[in-house]
């Protein structure tokens with residue numbers, strides 16, 4: 001029996017696309033609802049209290065409306081702050097996004113890792129905990145960037161990113177003590193893999209990037225293993241919490257990526 005229940009991906013903006021892509025590579029028939037909290041964007045400059053109050057309530061409304069089989073919080077900021085509260089509030093599986101410090105530690109030869117996230121994510125105790133547990137013998141340097149989040153959004157709206165500005169943001173890691181030894185950068189914000197080609201172009205030779213997308217996709221595939229999917233995959237649905245001019249420009253970019261329909265929550 002075809003099961004039409006979608007997977008609901010949630011982010012403040014377009015970053016969650018870096019999680020949708022590897023998921024659809026594993027489960028091409030999955031119906032997808034992509035929800036962007038454009039009214040709350042950006043999350044990275046908000047307080048913990050604001051995010052903790054906003055995200056579980058919003059996901060409750062989205063689940064009521066779209067009846068998904070699984071929710072993916074495709075946002076490091078929301079996950080590192082609100083994942084336990086969301087899980088407690090919803091009666092269905094919830095997959096979160098956490099900084100890929102463990103795979104980065106496995107890849108690093110120099111034992112110096114850079115964690116690039118939002119300002120809110122890089123200050124979370126959760127990140128300290130991951131560094132202690134999985135990268136105990138590494139120096140873990142962090143930098144929070146709101147500019148990269150903006151640039152990723154602009155790219156989707158058709159504005160190419162400035163390599164100079166990307167270089168300035170990466171310097172936030174490389175200019176720290178021991179920063180010149182970084183050989184792996186964790187993209188600890190789901191927006192950043194959307195700029196990875198440009199970041200790689202300006203980063204020192206040999207620096208590699210890693211993010212949580214592929215691991216989350218494997219987790220989603222494992223949680224939905226054995227479930228039925230629709231016979232033909234329906235077009236993705238895009239939902240914004242505010243649908244204004246900026247969102248319409250982004251929606252036009254997303255129409256070319258499998259999301260022809262945009263609606264407001």
Ligand code: DGL
Nearest residue numbers: 012015043044076077190
């Ligand atoms: N994409 C989000 C993350 O992974 C947050 C971006 C923002 O709204 O600041 O952290």
